[in-house]
Amino acid sequence: xxxxxxxxxxxxxxxxxxxxxxxxxxxxxxxxxxxxxxxxxxxxxxxxxxxxxxxxxxxxxxxxxxxxxxxxxxxxxxxxxxxxxxxxxxxxxxxxxxxxxxxxxxxxxxxxxxxxxxxxxxxxxxxxxxxxxxxxxxxxxxxxxxxxxxxxxxxxxxxxxxxxxxxxxxxxxxxxxxxxxxxxxxxxxxxxxxxxxxxxxxxxxxxxxxxxxxxxxxxxxxxxxxxxxxxxxxxxxxxxxxxxxxxxxxxxxxxxxxxxxxxxxxxxxxxxxxxxxxxxxxxxxxxxxxxxxxxxxxxxxxxxxxxxxxxxxxxxxxxxxxxxxxxxxxxxxxxxxxxxxxxxxxxxxxxxxxxxxxxxxxxxxxxxxxxxxxxxxxxxxxxxxxxxxxxxxxxxxxxxxxxxxxxxxxxxxxxxxxxxxxxxxxxxxxxxxxxxxxxxxxxxxxxxxxxxxxxxxxxxxxxxxxxxxxxxxxxxxxxxxxxxxxxxxxxxxxxxxxxxxxxxxxxxxxxxxxxxxxxxxxxxxxxxxxxxxxxxxxxxxxxxxxxxxxxxxxxxxxxxxxxxxxx
Numbered sequence: 149x150x151x152x153x154x155x156x157x158x159x160x161x162x163x164x165x166x167x168x169x170x171x172x173x174x175x176x177x178x179x180x181x182x183x184x185x186x187x188x189x190x191x192x193x194x195x196x197x198x199x200x201x202x203x204x205x206x207x208x209x210x211x212x213x214x215x216x217x218x219x220x221x222x223x224x225x226x227x228x229x230x231x232x233x234x235x236x237x238x239x240x241x242x243x244x245x246x247x248x249x250x251x252x253x254x255x256x257x258x259x260x261x262x263x264x265x266x267x268x269x270x271x272x273x274x275x276x277x278x279x280x281x282x283x284x285x286x287x288x289x290x291x292x293x294x295x296x297x298x299x300x301x302x303x304x305x306x307x308x309x310x311x312x313x314x315x316x317x318x319x320x321x322x323x324x325x326x327x328x329x330x331x332x333x334x335x336x337x338x339x340x341x342x343x344x345x346x347x348x349x350x351x352x353x354x355x356x357x358x359x360x361x362x363x364x365x366x367x368x369x370x371x372x373x374x375x376x377x378x379x380x381x382x383x384x385x386x387x388x389x390x391x392x393x394x395x396x397x398x399x400x401x402x403x404x405x406x407x408x409x410x411x412x413x414x415x416x417x418x419x420x421x422x423x424x425x426x427x428x429x430x431x432x433x434x435x436x437x438x439x440x441x442x443x444x445x446x447x448x449x450x451x452x453x454x455x456x457x458x459x460x461x462x463x464x465x466x467x468x469x470x471x472x473x474x475x476x477x478x479x480x481x482x483x484x485x486x487x488x489x490x491x492x493x494x495x496x497x498x499x500x501x502x503x504x505x506x507x508x509x510x511x512x513x514x515x516x517x518x519x520x521x522x523x524x525x526x527x528x529x530x531x532x533x534x535x536x537x538x539x540x541x542x543x544x545x546x547x548x549x550x551x552x553x554x555x556x557x558x559x560x561x562x563x564x565x566x567x568x569x570x571x572x573x574x575x576x577x578x579x580x581x582x583x584x585x586x587x588x589x590x591x592x593x594x595x596x597x598x599x600x601x602x603x604x605x606x607x608x609x610x611x612x613x614x615x616x617x618x619x620x621x622x623x624x625x626x627x628x629x630x631x632x633x634x635x636x637x638x639x640x641x642x643x644x645x646x647x648x649x650x651x652x653x654x655x656x657x658x659x660x661x662x663x664x665x666x667x668x669x670x671x672x673x674x675x676x677x678x679x680x681x682x683x684x685x686x687x688x689x690x691x692x693x694x695x696x697x698x699x700x701x702x703x704x705x706x707x708x709x710x711x712x713x714x715x
Contacts, residue, residue: 149461151454152486155200155444155468157396159363161309163244163468165200166461167482170399170448170470171248171312171367173205173521174528175218181211182227183220186532188237193531194475195241198483201468202243203365203399204234206250206314207303209295214260215252215319222249222299231306244309246363249299251292253320254281254329268323268330268337268346289336289346292320297353300362310363313350316401321347322369325386326378340382344389351393365397365446366390370432380432388439399446399470400429400436434465446470453492454485476524477537498523498543519543522550607657608634608667608708613650619643626682627658631665631709633678639704645669648706656708664714673705 155163176186194202208214211221222231238245254267258279266288267281284292300311315321323329324346330337336345347366354364368390370383387398433447448470451457457469474481474493484490498520523546527537606625609618621644625632634656636645648654648667655662 149464149467151458151461151469153461157363157444158394158442159310159396160361161244161363161396163200164242165198165482165486166468167199167457167485168201168399168446168448168468168470169194169197169199169203169243169475169482170446170472171203171205171314172472172476172524172528173216173219174532175205175216175525176528176532177218177220178230180227181208181214181219181221183230183234184532186529187220187234189534190479190528190532191234191238191245192241193479195238195243195245197241197243197475197480198486199243199471199475200482202238202245203312204245204247206248206319207299209249209251209292209299212261212263213252213256213265215250215255216257217260219260222247222302223295224298225302225305228302228306231302231308235307235309239307239309244363246310246312246365247299247303247308248312248314248367249296249303250314251295251320253323254278255318255320255323256281267320268332271329271331273318283332286334286336293346293349293353296350297357300354300364301357304358304362310365310396311354311358312365312367312397312399313347313354314367315347316367316369316399321350322378325369325382328378340385344386347386348389348393351390351395355394363396364394365399366395367399367401370400370429380435383432384436384439387436391439391441391443395443397444397446397468398440399448399468400433400466401448430460430465434463437465444468448472451493452495454488455491457485473520473524476527477539479531479537494539496523496539498546500543519546519550522546606632606634608644609655609657609662610644610647610667611651611653613647619647624682625656625708631707632656632658633681634667634706634708635675635679635682635703636669636706637703640669645704645706653714654708663710664712665708665710666714667706667708670705670707673707675703675705678705 149166151167152165155166157163174187174190176184176190178184191202191204204220206215206219208219208221209223211223214221235245252261252265254265254271254273255278256263256265258265265279265281266284268284270281270283272278272280296313303311313321315325324336325340325343327343330343332338332342335342337343351364351366358364368383368386369378370380390398429449430447433445437445444467445465446468447460447466449472451460451469451471452474460466460469471481471493474495477494477496478484481493485493500519523541523543526541526546526549527539530537606623607620608623608625609620611617612619623634623644625634636642638645640646640649649669652666652668653664654667655664657663
């Protein structure tokens, strides 16, 4: 086999060559989670980039649970026209396009998801910022299976050539497969046969809902790269079962957010043979070749040279070479490889370059991996905006844009928790109040001292609705001639927010002076726009607004009107 050879699939379709643009999460949806025009610009380039197959970034099947801010969501035909333009932009360049379907499960992004995450079992991630999920019921599991099938039907209607089920990288399908995250004792858990049932049901449901000529693929972990997790032996058994279903391609990857082996950052060091052969999971692919039977295998992760890719195909260890991050900095990577213009693809090393003593700290390792993903997402945003990629972009600049895009919560530590939502909400309130008192307020004072002027640091005194006692808490406030604007970040769930509903008389600290007035919750006010007014510096105002926008509770603007007669 050669890179330029076509690949016939069981469904009857033929891939024009053996280079696949693997899924990269773009984050380029509209505010309503439909495909944005920026996706069309990006995929126009990938469609003409010479790839034998283009796989989209993960499209979510439930808008209540998102993997990242800006995910496209496919639940029905409401965005059919935009979906059709998206597929056409790719196919017009000569490349077939498959939509990757996904549900994040416990990896739901807390900045983009208002609902509590769900998972096979109520087991949290060891990743900063991820709350503990609740366990899915049997009925909910079946409903999610139906969502995958419904999304596949809409994808076919809108002109996509196939779909790929994301069963890797620690998302929901992968969570069901792993004994670390699936502790169920019903038919959806237990041994590997029970744990793979969720994936097999999705495969069967999709195949029964789409036409025979519509392609169906699966992305599967070779292993979780965590002690006691989904391992290579269980992965081989899963491949063996998948090969008995009507699927067209299995893409091999590995790792999760906790152990990002898919980016060469797993818990185990790369072997010498892997370094020589480039691909992180090629050794594993060789061991499952027999289990896969006639189903073609794609391997993604680590390929950089034309010689390495050709050797992988010639050895028969895989049938398709997947390119992910290199395609973010060179949208025409396949063309340049097939034509012989380049022998090696660019692979920037994205890291904070922390001292070696800190690199082994799990939270910092996850941060490095997250910034790597965000750096490549920045490249996709540049292309979507009509610009060229910037391979020299600073990782620190990416850190800033990550905060702008997601708010301060992007780097907040884990909110562990009890299964009780009320207890978690109280813990969250105490944490954020402590952050405001001991971190945010001193930081703002320091920024003010160097000329970045903000009006954030204050205190409000209310009357306890139950105790009748005066209660003083720190708040952020913007003052004017007649009063001030405050934001109750927890709405009426905040203690002082509930207090002013019962008794609107308050005192607000204005500098060194306490001023009396009345406070009113203004539910119609745009909280995000209001938050921007809290900082005159453009960068800080965007960060402040993004932070309020990312809160998991519902913030409400509060107007305080001064009335000295109340003092």
